[in-house]
Amino acid sequence: MRFSQPFNALLTSVVLTVYVGDVLAIPTSYRSDSWPTMNLTRRAAPTFSVPITTIANDAAFHVQMIIGKNTRPFLLHLDSASPDLWVYSATCPQRGTHNGVSAAPPNTFKTLPNVVLDVAYQDGDKAEGAGGLDVLLLAGQRAATPALEFGVAEEVTGEFPTLDEDGVLGLGPPVRVDLTTLLSTPANKGEHLNPPFMQNLLAARVIPAKVTSWKLPRTKDAGSVGSLAFGAPDPTHFVPSTLIALKAAKTSAENPKPWGISVAAASVDGVAAISKPFQGFVDFGTTNIVMSTTEADALNGRIKGAIKVSLGVWHIPCNTQTKLALAIGGKVWPVDSRDLAFQPVAGSAGLCESNILGEADEAVGQWILGGTFLKNVYTILDEGNSQVGLAQPR
The missing domain is CATH 2.40.70.10 (Acid Proteases)
Incomplete structure (x- = not known):
């Protein structure tokens, strides 16, 4: 997916990223013969890996996630060019048979009406809605995250409703903009964008660094399963x-x-x-x-x-x-x-x-x-x- 989003929305996203990033900045050092290693001033968060699956002809790559007490896994389309995790709301008109989140008991999911989901992809697909808060557990992850914010789609357009995925796991960085432009552009009072997923993981100390490492599967290789590592590379791959x-x-x-x-x-x-x-x-x-x-x-x-x-x-x-x-x-x-x-x-x-x-x-x-x-x-x-x-x- 080639990601784009409205300019004003991007500015709001940068405000959040700069603020949280300043608080949680972690120093790093470099060795010329290896990937940069972390010098932490506090106990490092663990790293973890999850399996990546694909579909016929390797048209897309997926991971699965459990959200709160909804025991049906969400199938998520992996994307490294966008920063948002979003899934369908149970009340989204375009949801069809896709999995969706709901605040109905006994679910632990909570709606966050002041969070704005507004993502558009270059191929014309869009997802709009509010935010949600719940614990998340990726397939292969040992323990669930603390309750994290994510996007909840109340309106989805384009090809998304015809696909198998229940949402998108965007692992990319937010777009950076000129600080002068940022300071001269007001944001809607009381509202903020769905926070970047990798920043959420770092802020909650789920990962030690905003690093993802990818080995993709291939349909033509029988039994092929990929791997997505969070926090550091996986040298076994x-x-x-x-x-x-x-x-x-x-x-x-x-x-x-x-x-x-x-x-x-x-x-x-x-x-x-x-x-x-x-x-x-x-x-x-x-x-x-x-x-x-x-x-x-x-x-x-x-x-x-x-x-x-x-x-x-x-x-x-x-x-x-x-x-x-x-x-x-x-x-x-x-x-x-x-x-x-x-x-x-x-x-x-x-x-x-x-x-x-x-x-x-x-x-x-x-x-x-x-x-x-x-x-x-x-x-x-x-x-x-x-x-x-x-x-x-x-």
């Missing part, structure tokens, strides 16, 4: 000697995409296809590798048997052996050939939709690195240090 740390580009209201890293080049079957450096934005809520139509046409055109459908949209052989690779941080990161083919094309035997996707609103040199690429790396997103780590998964 990557090869430490391959780890690199990259500074993430700063976000702003004008450029809200988080986790931007520099990509030196892209090659197809060992031959340079894009030789000029470009920005790649890590986004676990996006299925494909998304780029401008010009770049998508250039890459897909090098795949044997590929057929152009329209600008930036191609069909490729489902069994393609083409090797795409990205040069990042002085290393070459190959993409498994199986990941280039998405779902089969109806009525076209042997052809699949290409996971190299061009969109008219994407600028040249601004790629979104979704699951197609991210299944091939172990990824560490460190909000506190504005860093992205990549390593060979295992």
